[in-house]
Every structure is written in structure tokens, then in C-alpha cells.
């Protein structure tokens with residue numbers, strides 16, 4: 001019997017959907033229960049139950065089995081240990097992974113469940129939930145650090161920046177890393193969210209007066225001394241349509257002549273040239289999720305950023321796709 005190729009592809013998609021959902025729930029629950037830490041040392045199921053006497057044995061057994069099937073654990077006779085993938089989960093936990101998975105489990109499902117009502121206008125788009133605003137989004141944003149940091153570090157060295165403004169600095173990690181590497185550099189981190197500012201301020205004492213975190217809306221911020229560089233990392237999508245041009249013009253006003261703007265953003269609509277990592281799928285899905293919320297239009301397209309920079313009067317626009325095109329940096333100069 002000839003199988004309809006459409007049905008075969010659908011079957012493949014459905015199986016990989018279940019595999020991916022399983023992976024998500026497994027990693028998420030492992031973070032919540034601190035199972036990844038507990039499995040750093042080899043453990044038997046009985047050993048785990050002895051450490052966690054109130055846990056349900058049947059569910060724990062399913063969790064462990066699923067983690068083996070998903071290549072997160074290795075089972076050797078009756079002991080479980082982390083595979084290299086499992087070790088990476090633990091290593092990237094605080095580099096955005098835990099926050100990102102929490103965001104997916106707690107908020108993406110609820111959001112997309114409402115899609116028929118949102119698309120037909122039966123329900124209004126909700127505001128972004130507080131936990132997302134105060135905590136998860138800026139922490140999850142750290143997941144792109146491994147791709148972004150090498151580009152930013154090289155650029156800073158080449159351009160010899162001395163004064164940097166980081167708009168929507170989130171946890172402030174880029175500024176802290178830059179200031180640690182470049183002793184001449186001073187920076188201001190601007191962040192609208194007070195809870196996020198508190199985290200950005202952690203550990204800045206060692207930079208003395210070289211680093212300042214300001215808790216303010218960018219549109220209320222004016223500085224006496226102009227900057228060599230203004231970073232707008234993973235922040236432009238917080239602004240809708242015409243506000244984006246207003247923002248870029250405002251940032252231009254904060255730069256010295258010859259100063260640079262650096263816009264880092266995931267993009268809508270691009271296609272990846274790397275088949276092993278179709279990065280345009282998650283980027284467009286993130287855009288979709290954002291667009292389901294009040295005050296958000298989703299991610300910009302590459303052409304939109306180019307147009308904004310040109311209209312604001314920036315010159316020498318350079319587009320730098322990051323590794324696997326997971327995101328893009330746009331650099332441009334104020335004449």
C-alpha cells in the first residue's frame with residue numbers, strides 16, 4: 001500500500017512534537033525539583049527516594065525512564081548519571097535556560113491556548129504577566145550570551161569605546177563583562193524595571209564609579225556627557241511601530257558624533273542557511289508570543305531595522321548575523 005507522504009510527514013511531526021514536549025517538561029521539572037543537581041553523582045532510584053522520601057515512586061520511575069530515552073541520563077545497571085546533554089542542562093541552568101523553560105511551560109502554553117479568541121477579537125490581548133516582566137524575560141535573555149559576547153568583545157576592542165550606555169540592560173551582564181575586560185571603560189545601565197535593576201546592581205561595587213545602574217524609562221533619560229556606544233540588546237521589541245523610530249532618534253541624541261549604536265535583536269521572517277538549526281522557527285514563534293500581548297508588535301524584520309537606522313540619520317550600517325543566525329547585531333554610526 002502506498003503511504004500518503006503528507007501523512008508520513010504529519011506522523012513524523014507529531015512524534016517529534018511529543019519528543020520535544022517531553023523534553024521541555026522533563027528539563028523544567030528537573031529544575032523545579034533540583035534533580036539535575038542531585039544526579040551530578042550517580043544515583044539509584046532507591047537512593048533518590050531515600051533522599052526524597054515523600055516523592056511518588058511511580059512518577060519518579062517514569063521521569064527517570066523518560067530522561068534516559070531523551071538522552072539526558074545514562075542508565076548503567078541500576079544507577080543513573082547525567083549524560084553530556086544532561087551536564088549541559090545543568091551548566092546552562094543559570095545562563096538563561098531555567099528561566100526560558102519556565103517561561104515556555106508557565107506562559108507560552110496559556111498564551112497560545114487563547115489564540116482562537118485573540119485572533120477573532122473575542123478576547124483582548126492580555127498584558128505581559130508580572131513574573132515575565134520582572135524576572136523571566138531578562139533572565140532568559142542570557143541564553144544568547146554565548147553567541148553575543150564574542151562579537152561584542154571584539155567590537156569593543158576594535159572601536160576603542162570608552163563610554164557605553166546599555167539600554168534595557170536587564171541583569172547587566174554585558175556591561176559587567178565588558179568593564180571587567182576593558183579597564184578604561186565606563187558604563188551606564190538603564191533599566192525600567194525596579195526588580196531587574198536590583199539584580200543588575202549585584203556585584204557592581206567592584207567597578208566603583210565606573211558603572212552606574214539607572215532605574216528609568218529610556219525616554220526620560222538624558223545625560224550630560226555623550227556616549228561612544230549605545231547598546232540596545234534584545235530591547236527593540238518592547239517598542240511598537242512609530243515608537244521605534246522615536247527611540248532610535250532619542251538614542252542618537254545621546255551619542256557623540258562618530259558614536260555607534262548597536263542593536264541586537266532576533267528577527268522575524270528570515271530563513272536560516274543552517275539546516276541543522278532552523279533558527280527562524282523559534283524567532284518567529286517568539287515574535288508570535290510577544291504579539292499576543294498588549295503594547296507589543298512582535299519582532300522587527302531586518303528591513304525594518306535598516307529603514308529605522310537610515311531614517312534616523314545613522315550611516316555605515318553593518319549587519320552581523322550571530323552564529324547559526326540565532327540573532328542579529330546591527331551597528332551604525334552617528335555622523
Ligand SMILES: C[S@@+](CC[C@H](N)C(=O)[O-])C[C@H]1O[C@@H](n2cnc3c(N)ncnc32)[C@H](O)[C@@H]1O
Pocket residue numbers: 133137138141142167168169170171172190191192193196216217218219232233234235238
Ligand atoms: C529582554 S530584556 C534584555 C536584557 C539585556 N539587554 C540582554 O540582552 O540580556 C529587555 C529589558 O529591557 C527593559 N526595558 C523595556 N522597556 C524599557 C524602557 N522603556 N526603558 C528602559 N528599559 C526598558 C526590560 O525591563 C527588560 O529588562
